[in-house]
Amino acid sequence: MTEASQRVGADRKRAGRDGRVKAHPPAFTARTAGAALKRLRREAASWQAPVLALMAAEEDDPFKTLIGCILSLRTKDQTTAIAAPRLFALADTPQQMLAIEPAQLERAIYPVGFYRTKVRVIRDICRDLIERFGGQVPDRIDALLTLKGVGRKTANLVVTQAFRKPGICVDTHVHRISNRWGLVRTKTPEQTEAALRRVLPRRFWIEYNGLLVAFGQTICQPVSPWCSRCVLAPRCPRIGVVRSR
Ligand code: SF4
Numbered sequence: 001m002t003e004a005s006q007r008v009g010a011d012r013k014r015a016g017r018d019g020r021v022k023a024h025p026p027a028f029t030a031r032t033a034g035a036a037l038k039r040l041r042r043e044a045a046s047w048q049a050p051v052l053a054l055m056a057a058e059e060d061d062p063f064k065t066l067i068g069c070i071l072s073l074r075t076k077d078q079t080t081a082i083a084a085p086r087l088f089a090l091a092d093t094p095q096q097m098l099a100i101e102p103a104q105l106e107r108a109i110y111p112v113g114f115y116r117t118k119v120r121v122i123r124d125i126c127r128d129l130i131e132r133f134g135g136q137v138p139d140r141i142d143a144l145l146t147l148k149g150v151g152r153k154t155a156n157l158v159v160t161q162a163f164r165k166p167g168i169c170v171d172t173h174v175h176r177i178s179n180r181w182g183l184v185r186t187k188t189p190e191q192t193e194a195a196l197r198r199v200l201p202r203r204f205w206i207e208y209n210g211l212l213v214a215f216g217q218t219i220c221q222p223v224s225p226w227c228s229r230c231v232l233a234p235r236c237p238r239i240g241v242v243r244s245r
Contacts, residue, residue, distance in 0.1 A: 024237045027182025030199050036181070036232050037204050040211050043231055049214035050077035055161065057084045062137035062162040063129075064088055066144075067097075067122055069154040075113040077217070083109045094126035094135050121149040139163040152193060160206045168196045169209035173216030180220065182237045 028036065044052075054077045058064040067087070072080040087108045091097040097105070105119045112118060125147050129135055137158060138144055144155035156169035168174075170189040174196075178184045184195035200208065219226045227233050227244040238244070 025235050027237050027239065028235075029183075030201055032235065033181060033183050033199075034201060034204060036235070037207070037211060039231055040215055041207070044211060044214055047214050047218040049217045050081055051210065051213045051217060053077070053081040054084065055210060057081055057088070058161070060162050061092070062139070062158060063094065064092060065162040066125070066137050066150070066154065066158050069157050070118055070121055070125070070149060071109060071112050073113075073118075073154075077213075079112055083112045094129045097126045098123060098130075124148050125150070137162070139165060141167060152190065156193070157209065160209065164206055166202055166205045168193050168200070168205050170196070171209070171213060172222070173213045173220075174209055176222060177212050177216055177220050180225075180236070180239050180241060182239045 054068060054072065058068045064084070068080065068084045071084055071087070087105065090104070090108055091100055102119050102123065105122070106115050109115050109118065128147050129137060132146075133143070139159060141152075141155045141159055144150050144158055145152070153169055153171055156167040159165045159167040160169055170178075170193040172189070175186070175189045175192045178192055178196060179186060183199060184192050186192045186195050196205075196208070216222070219230050224243045224245050225238075225241060227236070227238065227241070229245075230236065
């Protein structure tokens with residue numbers, strides 16, 4: 001079955017009693033996205049989202065946020081949320097991290113994905129922070145990007161979550177949901193970040209990642225979103241959604 005015919009099937013499921021297919025609402029604009037985010041903000045407390053546990057473990061501390069993000073790459077937030085506090089109980093500064101044997105760090109973060117490689121990356125970052133930044137995590141995206149192993153997602157997360165400075169951290173949830181809403185029409189997270197920087201009002205940038213990741217983990221899930229439980233359902237254009245619950 002082609003994607004187009006699946007979409008027709010999904011449309012039919014939304015047909016009213018008169019059998020007529022309801023038209024999808026229009027794509028989100030900056031204004032409707034703002035209203036949606038305010039609505040999600042009110043709902044977020046009721047979600048049991050793994051990302052919220054991870055953010056709590058990082059305590060908005062720049063070093064913990066940076067290292068927590070490295071741990072979370074290609075790893076479920078549930079796993080990272082357990083491993084990160086174990087690691088920070090051993091060391092929560094670059095100096096302390098370098099004073100501990102790599103094998104002990106590996107044991108602390110296991111079963112985080114690529115745990116051996118990540119310990120090497122973390123130690124390289126710690127050395128770099130001490131040599132070039134006086135042991136402090138920089139608060140600018142361009143400076144963070146000079147650290148080996150730090151990409152745009154991590155750099156944006158550190159400036160927004162730990163320093164409360166403007167940035168838009170785009171991961172798979174943010175990329176997918178922004179496109180389902182029609183707020184952007186992009187193929188990659190990098191394109192999504194650039195497009196969001198143009199269309200999303202700055203006052204929403206800092207909270208955008210945390211809200212959408214938690215929403216994506218619990219309601220607007222990747223393969224089959226829970227549209228029947230979603231407070232945004234009446235207004236959501238559901239672009240690209242071929243199956244929902
Ligand atoms: S769960 Fe469904 S209705 Fe809600 S935002 Fe996602 S695609 Fe739209």
